[in-house]
Amino acid sequence: MADEVDYEALPTTSVATNMLAGALAGITEHTVMYPLDSVKTRMQVLSPSPQAIYSGVANALSRITTAEGFATLWRGVNSVIVGAGPAHALYFASYEKCKEVFSNMDNGYHHVSHAMAGACATIVSDGLMNPFDVVKQRMQVHGSTYRGVTEAALDIFRKEGLSAFYISYPTTLMMTIPFQSIHFATYEYFRKYLNPSGKYDPKTHIVSGAIAGAAAAALTNPLDVAKTLLQTRGAVVDQTIRHASGLAEAFRLIYQRHGLVGFTMGARARILSHMPATAICWTTYEFMKMILSQQPGFQKEPIQLAETPQG
Structure with missing residues (x-):
């Protein structure tokens, strides 16, 4: 019988491993749950057309699918695929490196180091991802006529200039820094709590990721509403919204x-x-990090989950 893989002993400082695992995790996370992200964007638009006022998530999904077709829920997904890969590669590589650095300085306060590492990672990744997120949301709003990512990006640039892609960046950072700090600290806490042995256990990554994603999403939603307002301002007819210039005005x-x-x-x-997106992301990331690791003899033996203690 093959020995159990000592998951916690796997090397985590390989930049290439973290970047590739992170890229695959990010693309998977964003694409699988994209229809719900489209609904979220529509429901956050401050001045929607009468046809885009929904009473709830199920109502929105039903009406969009019936009136505009199922494919509408996926409009703009190519922007996410193009941007999420490199952004998440930087995100996870930065996180692992910063976590290693901060953990050596925190004198046992690991939750603080994980939160700080998450904050640093998001500053780097959001700088790359923000323009792609703007294009994505412009394609998600009701009445969008863009046929592709390139068309949308060129039209935004021509009409509103380069600043349109970064008008929401300060707000994005003000949202994603606490989001990722909450997210990473919560994930690491529950990962250790649910799996103190440190053995590779996908169930732990799924549950910990889901809890972390829900907590971070709920607590930072007000900032996300403001971000959506700034990123979609050029797609509405309300002149007051079109001229909103920052977080304070959006609030x-x-x-x-x-x-x-x-x-x-x-x-x-x-x-x-x-x-589910965060659960998928962490499960994919941890699995790919495991597979891509260069631990001697790892690929010659199958992964065996830690056995559950019998009562």
């Missing part, structure tokens, strides 16, 4: 139009999207 408009409840717009769709 003011959201509160002015919808009160505090406005900051919860799209929250359910966002949580429903992030729970």
Whole structure:
């Protein structure tokens, strides 16, 4: 019988391994749950057309599919595929390296080091991903006529300039830094709590990832609503929204139009999207990191999960 793989002993400092595993994980995460992300974007638009006002996630999915076709839920997915690969490669490579550095300095406060590593990783990856996210959301909104990513990107650049791709970047960072800090700290906590032996266990990655994704998505939704407003401002006719220039103005408009409840717009769709997406992302990442690892003799033996202790 093959020996169990000591998962915690696998090398984690190989940049190439972390980048490739991260790229595959990011693409998988974003594409599988893309329809719910499309619904989330539609529900967060501050001044939607009458045809794009939905009473809930199920209602939105049904109406979009019936009125516009199932393919509409996937509009803009190519932008995510192109951007998510390199962005997540940088994301996970940065995370692993920063986690190693901070863990050597934190005197046992591992949750802090994981949160700090997550924050550093997101600054790097969001700088690359933000333009792709703008194009994606412009293609997701109701009434979008763009036939492809290139057409959308060129049209945005021609009409609004380069700044349109980065107008939301400060807001994105203000959202994703706490999002990823909560996400990574929660994931690492539950991964250790549910699997103290440190053996390779996909169930642990699925559960820990889902919990981490739900918590981070719920707590940062107000900032995501503001980000959507800034990224889709060029797609609405409301001139006040079209001239919104930053987070403070976005918050003011959201509160002015919808009160505090406005900051919860799209929250359910966002949580429903992030729970499985984050679980998929971490499961894919940890599995690919395992496979790509150069531990001697690893590929010659099958992966064996840790046995459950019998009572």
